[in-house]
Each structure stands twice: as C-alpha cells, then as structure tokens.
Amino acid sequence: MNANEVKRKIQLLQKEMHFSGVYHAKKNEIDYSGSFGFANRSERIENNYKTRFGIASGCKIFTSIAVCQLVEQGLLSFQTKLHECLPIDFPAYSKEVNIHQLLTHTSGVPDYFDEEEMDDYEELWIENPVYAIRSLHDFLPLFQNREMTSLPSSDFHYNNAGYILLGLIVEQISEMKFTDYVERFIFEKAGMMYSGYFEMDKLPENTALGYIEEPDGSYKTNIFSVPAKGGADGGAFVTAEDMVTFWDALFTHRLVSEKMTEKLFQPQIEVDEDLYFSYGGYVDMDQGKVKKHILMGYDPGCNFRSVYYPENSISIVVCSNESDGAFEVLKELEKLII
Template sequence: MNDMDIGIKMKMLQEETNFSGVYCANKGGCEFSGSFGFANRSGRIKNETKTKFGIASGCKIFTSIAICQLVEQGLLSFQSKLHECLDLEFPLISGEVNIHQLLTHTSGVPDYFDEEEMDDYEELWKDMPVYAIRTLSDFLPLFQDKDMVEQPGGAFYYNNAGYILLGLIVEKVSGLMFTDYVEKNIFKKAGMEASGYFEMDKLPENTAIGYIEESDGSYRTNVFSVPAKGGADGGAFVTAEDMVTFWYALFQYQLLSKEMTEKLLKPQIEVDEDLFYSYGGYVDMEQNKVKKHILMGYDPGVNFRSVYYPEKSISIVVCSNESDGAFEVLKDLERLLI
C-alpha cells in the first residue's frame, strides 16, 4: 500500500472520528505521514507533520534509557537501593526498594497519581498550584510521606512516582537537571532536533496546544491541567518524525550498547496474558517471541501511542493534542502496514 492509499484511509478515519493530531510511520525505509486538526484553535493554526506534541507517559522510556546509560558507565546498578542513591527523607518507604523495581513498576512505593484509584488527573491541582510544578523535587510533597502500597518486588502496579524517583537519581548521579540530561544524552544523540521539555507557559513555536472537550462540545486548553513542566514520568514534547528517528537510533545502538539495549527491552514482568513490561515500556508477546514494543501516554489534552515491530523494523507514531483518538488511528495504521 502506498502513501496515497494510506492518506485516503486516514482521511476517511479522521472524518469519522474528528481526530486532531499527526501520524508518522516507517516501513522498509518508506515514510508515511499525515496531519489533521488544529494546533491552535483560536488562531486557526493547523497541525503539521513537524508540529511538536506532548506525549505524557510516552516518554518514560527516556528515563529508563538515562538510567541504563548510567549503569553502563558503572555509576549505578539495577540492584542499587533507593536510599543508597538519594539523600532525601522517605520515612515510610521500604529500604529494600531498588532501581529494577522502580523501572518495572514493582517497587510498591506510593504514587502521587494512582491510576487505579483516580481517573481525573486534574484533581491533583485543586490544592497545589499546577504552575508551581516545574522540577522533579516539586512532586515530592505529593507522595514523600505516604505509606507503601505494596511490598517491594511484588506485582506490577503502574506507578508515576517511581519514575519521579528515577529522575531524581539521574540528577544526583549525573549532576545535571533531569530534562537537561535527556536533551543532551538522548535527544541530541538520537537526532531528535525538535524535541524537548518545554514549559506550558513558554511553549516554542510550532507546538500544539492541548485541548479538553467539555460536555457541551466546546473546548478549553490544558494549561491548568498538567504540570507547568514535565519530567521523568512524562511531559516531553516531540514531533512524530522525531519519535520515528528515536526508534531507529535505539535499534541502531546509538543510545546504548547492543547488550544494554537488549536489557532495556527484555520483558521483565507479566502485566496480562501475552503482555509484559520491560525497562522500556510494554511488550506484546506472541508464541514466546516479541511481537511489538508499545509506548503510550495520556494526560488531559494529550494522547500518544507508538509501536515498534522489531522483526519487521516498522515504527508507527501517533500524537494527538486532544484527550483521545490516537489509539484508533494507530490500530488502523497497524492494519494497513503490518
């Protein structure tokens, strides 16, 4: 199927779903891309293939790669304990929590946003001003003094605070702000020239504003719904093209050695039947073999999905500046390309 055929199919889907965002896919060296909707509704500025989008938790893999880079340098190990890495006070967190557990969501540490208990991320900012959340340390009051939710090394329990802790470890060991570390050691090395961690009140040009649909069909922006600046658990801005570039760089061992890349992507903990979590996101298995790697992200006004099929070297990226729609576009692209 050629780019025109895919474009026609995607246009039909967009008309059915009113999708706002961008897709980009790479198959056999051929790139397919398209854009729909508005990056800025009030200014009637359209989304383009080079528009930057927030990807929420889709960027947890950057945190994992940063940790793996430091392990490769001998500055950490996956068995390093949290209390050995940080000199912060965590009075109720077990001394047995280690980096492996934080990476695989099996640490049992308290989360600041428990996705099994809460379904509205905006609730977090009723008592704490969202504009004040600009560094990783700003998140600490939300979970630092809470009880453990599980014993370390237990079952998979998706945890955003665990990745905040991993980001703080990156800062402590590297001597750099987490966002500076990722931009220097991952984005720059991978050739992700347009990507970065931007402040919501200082977004650069060609960046999509996130929109939340109201019950009456109107829209409002997400400027008061997500942290002023993202970090280790989510919140980077990328272009869809940059994420295709990222997958290529990762599997060409430009970010980690071959051995460490395999360690990053190895299925570690079972989440559901044939679905596992690695250090680098979800892994869909088929007959005991890796079928695809999966990244996903959701915030109010942000929806992101990406997959990589290692045996076929196919990458697909879908970014949306609304709260949903990316999954449906991704599934259609998979049906067309795989």
C-alpha cells in the first residue's frame, strides 16, 4: 500500500478515536508519516513532523545501550554486581544483584513505582513534589532503604528503579551526568538532532505538551504529573523521525558493534507465550525466530509505541501527547504496511 493510501486509512482511524500525535514509518526507503491534534491546545498549535514528544519508558533502551557501550570498553560486564560498581549504600539489598538482572527486570530490588500494584503514577508525586525530581539521585529516597521484593531470580517483574540504578552506574563510570552521556554518545552518534532530556518547565520550541483528560471531558497538562526531568527509566523527548533514524543507526552498528547489537536484542526472559524480554526491550517471537522488537512507554499525558522488524528492516514509530491512542495507530500501521 502506498504512502497516500496509508495516510488516508490512518486519517479515518484518527477521526474515529481523536488521536493526537505523530506517526512515522519506513519500509524499503519509503517513508510514511502523518500528524494530528495539538501540541498546545490553549494556543491551538498543531503537532507536526518535527514536534518533540515525551516517550516515557520507551527510552529505557537508551540506558541499555549506554551500559552496552561501557561493557564494550571493558569498563563493566553484565555479571558485575551492583555493590562493585556503585558506591551508594543500599542496606537491605542482596549482594548478588548484578547488571544482567537490572537490565532484565529480574533483580528483585524494590521499585519506586510498581506498575503491577499502583494504577496512578500521579499519586506518587503527592508526597514527593515533581519539581524536585531533576536528577537520578533525586529518585533514591523513594526506594534506597526499602526491602527487596524478592531475591534475584529468573522471574520477570517490570522495574523502574532498576533502570535508575543502571543510570547511576553509567554516571559513576563515565563521570558524566546520565542525560549528557546519552545525548552525546547515543543521540548525536545516531543523528537524532531534535531529541534530548528536557525539563518540564524549560521545554524547547516545538515540544508537545502532554494532556490528561479529566472526567468532565476537559484536559489538563501533565506538568505536575511526571518528574521535572526524565532520566534512565524514562522521560526523554524525541521526534518520530528521530526514532526511525535511531533504529537505522542501531542496526547499522553505529552505536555498538554488530556482536553487541546481537547481545542487546538476544531474548533473555520469557514474559508470555512467544514474548520475551531482551536488554533492548520486548521481543516478539514466531516459531523460535525473532519477528519484531517492541518499545513502549506510558506516562500521564504521554503514550509511545515503536516496533522494528529485523528481517526486512521495517520501523514504525507512534508518539502521542495524550495518555492513550499510540497502540491502536501502531496496530493499524502494521496491518497496512507489514
């Protein structure tokens, strides 16, 4: 199906579900893209192809790549234990927690926001003001002194705090702020010219505000619902086009070597039937063969989905500045393009 036909189909879906955001896909050097809704509702500023969107946990893969880069340099290994590389006291943590377990959500460390137990991310910030959360160290009081939820094992339990710890390790070894490291050694190397970790009260031009729908149908922005600045577990801002560029840079081995790219995406932990988790996110398997790699992110006022099909180098990215909608648009694009 050609790009114009795809755009027409997605426009029909958008009218049905009132999707606000941008999509960008690439197949056989053909680009498919479209934008809908408002980046700023008050000023009636529309989303466009260069609009930056928050992608929440969709950026955990950047943390994984940063770790892989340090492993390639011989500064770290996947079996290095947490207490061996991070001089911060975690009094109740097992001494066996290692990098592999943190990457695969199997460490058992306590999470500051357990997505299986807590429904509303906004509630977390009632007693912990979001304006004070601007660095990785700012997250530590939320989980540093809590008990382990389990011993390290092969059981998958999605964990945001584990990625904060990975980011702190990157800072410790690189002697750089985590966000500076990613912007320099991942975004710049990949050619992601418009992406970065921005503060919510200092957003650059052409950045979409995140919107949360109220019970009465009105909308509020998410400035008081997410940390003031994102970090290793989520919160980067990207354009959809930049994420297509990212997939290309990653699979042409401009960020890590071919061998390390294979390691990054090697299925590690079974999450569900034919669904695994790798260091680089979810992996959808079909009869023992990798079908696609999956990235996803959700915050109040932010919804992100992206997939990459390695067999034919097809990438699809959907960014939304509302709390839902990206998944439905992604599934429609897969049906039309794949």
